[in-house]
Structure formats: C-alpha cells, structure tokens
Amino acid sequence: MSHPDSPLPSRDLSRIPIIPLWGQLIVPLQGDITDAQAAQLCSDVLRDIQRTSAKGMVVDISGLWLVDSHLCAVLARLAASARLMGTRTVLCGMGADVALTLQSMGIQLDGVETALGLEEGLSLLGVRAVGARTAESEREEAQRLADEMLGIIAPPPMARNVV
Amino acid sequence: MSRGVTSTQLLGVLQHFMTETAARLVLRGTLEPLRLSADTLGAAELPRVIEALEPATRHFVDPARRPDLAARLRALTATATVPSGLSAAREPTPAPAMTTMDARPTTYLVRTEADASHARLAARALCESMGGRGYECQKVATAVSELARNQISYAGGGTIQLIPVQTPRKLLRVRAEDQGRGIPELERVLSGTYRSKTGMGLGILGVKRLADRFEVKTGATGTQVEFEVWL
Numbered sequence: 335m336s337h338p339d340s341p342l343p344s345r346d347l348s349r350i351p352i353i354p355l356w357g358q359l360i361v362p363l364q365g366d367i368t369d370a371q372a373a374q375l376c377s378d379v380l381r382d383i384q385r386t387s388a389k390g391m392v393v394d395i396s397g398l399w400l401v402d403s404h405l406c407a408v409l410a411r412l413a414a415s416a417r418l419m420g421t422r423t424v425l426c427g428m429g430a431d432v433a434l435t436l437q438s439m440g441i442q443l444d445g446v447e448t449a450l451g452l453e454e455g456l457s458l459l460g461v462r463a464v465g466a467r468t469a470e471s472e473r474e475e476a477q478r479l480a481d482e483m484l485g486i487i488a489p490p491p492m493a494r495n496v497v
Numbered sequence: 498m499s500r501g502v503t504s505t506q507l508l509g510v511l512q513h514f515m516t517e518t519a520a521r522l523v524l525r526g527t528l529e530p531l532r533l534s535a536d537t538l539g540a541a542e543l544p545r546v547i548e549a550l551e552p553a554t555r556h557f558v559d560p561a562r563r564p565d566l567a568a569r570l571r572a573l574t575a576t577a578t579v580p581s582g583l584s585a586a587r588e589p590t591p592a593p594a595m596t597t598m599d600a601r602p603t604t605y606l607v608r609t610e611a612d613a614s615h616a617r618l619a620a621r622a623l624c625e626s627m628g629g630r631g632y633e634c635q636k637v638a639t640a641v642s643e644l645a646r647n648q649i650s651y652a653g654g655g656t657i658q659l660i661p662v663q664t665p666r667k668l669l670r671v672r673a674e675d676q677g678r679g680i681p682e683l684e685r686v687l688s689g690t691y692r693s694k695t696g697m698g699l700g701i702l703g704v705k706r707l708a709d710r711f712e713v714k715t716g717a718t719g720t721q722v723e724f725e726v727w728l
Contacts, residue, residue: 368610399621400638400642402700404643435635435639
C-alpha cells in the first residue's frame with residue numbers, strides 16, 4: 335500500500351501501484367496503460383518521491399505488451415522530472431520484441447538508464463542483497479541436494495546457512 | 498446472448514453526439530416506423546436503419562459533426578459484415594472460426610482511448626492468428642497504436658481498417674483514415690528532421706520505419722495512411 339494515509343476511502347483500481355522498497359520506489363507497469371493512467375502515474379510518482387525522499391526508482395515494464403512512442407515520451411519525461419528532484423530512474427524488464435520495435439522506430443529513450451530485470455535494476459541503484467544466494471549458488475545447491483538424494487555424496491558436515 | 502447488440506452499438510455511436518436519453522428516443526423513433534424492434538435488430542437491417550437515422554438525428558447533431566456521425570454509423574456496417582455472430586459485439590475474437598474470418602477486412606472506429614486500445618489489441622490478435630511472429634505482431638500493434646493516437650489527438654477520431662492478405666504473399670495491411678485537417682509539414686516529419694515538443698511527428702515516422710510498405714495522403718480534408726507488415 336503506497337498511500338496508507340490517503341484521505342480517499344475508496345481505492346482507485348485504475349491507479350498504477352507505486353511500491354516503496356529499501357529507500358527506492360518500484361513501479362510495475364502491466365497490461366495496457368491508458369494515457370490518463372500514464373499522466374496520473376507521473377504525478378503520483380513525483381509526489382511519492384517527495385513524500386518518501388526515495389533516492390532511486392525502478393520502472394518495471396516486463397508486464398507491458400505494447401510500448402509506443404507516446405508511452406516512451408511519458409517515461410522519458412517522468413525520468414527527467416525525477417532527475418530534477420535528485421532521483422535516479424532505471425527502466426527494466428523490456429522484452430525483446432518491444433526493444434526491437436522501439437529500435438526500428440528510432441526511439442532511443444535517451445537519458446533513461448535501463449537494466450535487464452528488476453534485480454539488475456535495483457543493483458544499479460546500489461541495492462545489494464546481503465547473504466542472498468545468487469542464481470549460480472542456488473543451482474549448485476540444487477545439484478548438491480539432488481546428489482545427496484541419489485546417495486552420490488554424503489551430506490555436508492556443516493550447516494548450510496553459513497553464508 | 499446477442500439480444501440487442503446491434504441496437505446497443507447504434508446507441509453507443511449516437512451517444513457520442515447527444516445525450517443518452519436523446520439517443521434512445523432517436524433510435525426508438527427510427528425503429529418504430531420501420532417496424533423493427535431494438536431487441537431483435539440484426540446486421541441485416543443495419544443499412545436500412547442507418548439510412549433512416551440520418552434525417553432523424555438532424556435536430557440533435559451539430560451540422561459540422563454530421564459527416565462524422567454518418568461515417569461512424571457506416572463503419573458499424575463494415576464491422577457487422579464479418580460473418581460471425583460475435584461480430585455484432587464489435588469484439589471480433591479471432592481465435593475461433595478464424596479460417597472463415599481471416600479473409601475479411603475489419604474496420605474499427607477510433608474516437609476514444611478505449612477505442613484505440615481495442616484496435617491495437619485486435620491488430621495483434623489478428624496478426625497472431627495469421628501466424629505472425631512476436632516481433633511482427635508487435636510492429637503491427639505499435640503502428641496501429643501510433644496511428645490511432647494521431648487520429649484521436651489531431652483529427653478528432655477516425656477509422657482503422659485491418660486487412661489480412663494471404664496471397665500472393667502473407668501480410669497485414671492497415672488503412673487508417675480521418676477527416677481531420679491533415680498533417681502539416683509532412684515532408685519534414687517523414688524526413689526525420691522535424692521534432693515537435695508534443696511528440697507529434699515521431700508517431701507517423703515510426704509507422705513508416707516499422708512498415709514494409711508505407712503510403713500517406715494528407716490534405717485539408719483528411720489523412721489516409723496505408724501500410725503493410727509482411728508476415
């Protein structure tokens with residue numbers, strides 16, 4: 335809930351959620367965004383930046399099936415406005431087809447940082463997961479567990495969570 | 498559940514030009530002398546009703562908007578000619594019965610953002626049903642979105658026609674028409690040297706870059722854009 339102190343009792347369902355997380359804002363975009371929603375999003379995000387003094391923002395567009403020049407313009411404007419307020423914006427989760435299409439149209443999204451996924455986006459903003467397993471160590475873990483179950487190797491003598 | 502869909506569609510169009518009450522009155526006043534009922538009205542009677550609606554709406558519609566109303570009503574018949582019971586709901590769901598449907602062009606009215614959203618979804622669905630790959634469907638949907646946006650922002654609305662073509666090569670042709678005042682400085686827009694602050698211009702240039710064939714005619718009485726994406 336990004337607006338716990340919102341005076342409005344009824345939550346507008348067409349509003350795009352803005353999630354504060356570890357001093358950053360996460361904005362997941364999904365489905366089909368109307369122009370009205372996009373405009374509302376810009377003002378909501380900028381207000382939340384001011385309210386939460388977020389240092390960075392990740393806009394995740396992995397749930398969007400269509401990104402056209404207008405939406406790009408809105409996102410670029412949002413990032414530029416946020417920068418004026420001292421907040422970095424990272425755009426992440428762009429699908430291959432969307433990227434190819436924007437590239438063909440000659441849209442470069444200048445001035446907007448991009449990252450492959452949400453994790454990469456957050457780490458660009460300096461958010462590091464401490465003690466969390468990376469994808470690789472997780473794979474090793476699974477391999478070890480599988481080996482253990484098959485009786486190929488003995489269980490490790492030490493507890494696993496000594497990261 | 499096709500009860501009254503045709504009349505609902507007619508009401509929907511009329512309501513863009515007059516109040517809901519006026520729209521209902523006009524429709525009822527038109528159907529009664531024709532001995533038609535709003536509940537059973539089908540696509541077959543549509544041309545007759547539309548013809549009768551033109552004089553009936555005269556007192557309610559600003560003369561300047563009358564051609565627009567006529568165009569939108571006519572576009573309804575175009576949508577309704579799709580030979581499927583579903584077509585009357587303006588929701589040509591392409592998944593079933595695609596083999597019979599895919600040879601038919603479909604026209605979408607674009608006046609509001611919801612219309613634009615509907616048109617681009619339909620464009621992608623049609624492209625997918627024709628066997629288009631992800632990138633091709635993305636191109637079609639994005640280009641339709643750009644054109645629809647231009648129609649809404651600068652021409653007060655228009656129509657978008659999706660024409661699937663199987664032979665001699667498989668492609669999706671899109672024809673976008675409006676009765677707006679045309680695109681100023683089209684040459685410069687298409688050459689890429691023009692950059693407006695509102696973002697206008699990038700849209701149509703984007704369509705040109707996405708399309709495998711692109712053609713535009715613009716003048717003081719309207720704009721027609723036609724493009725193809727080869728699948």
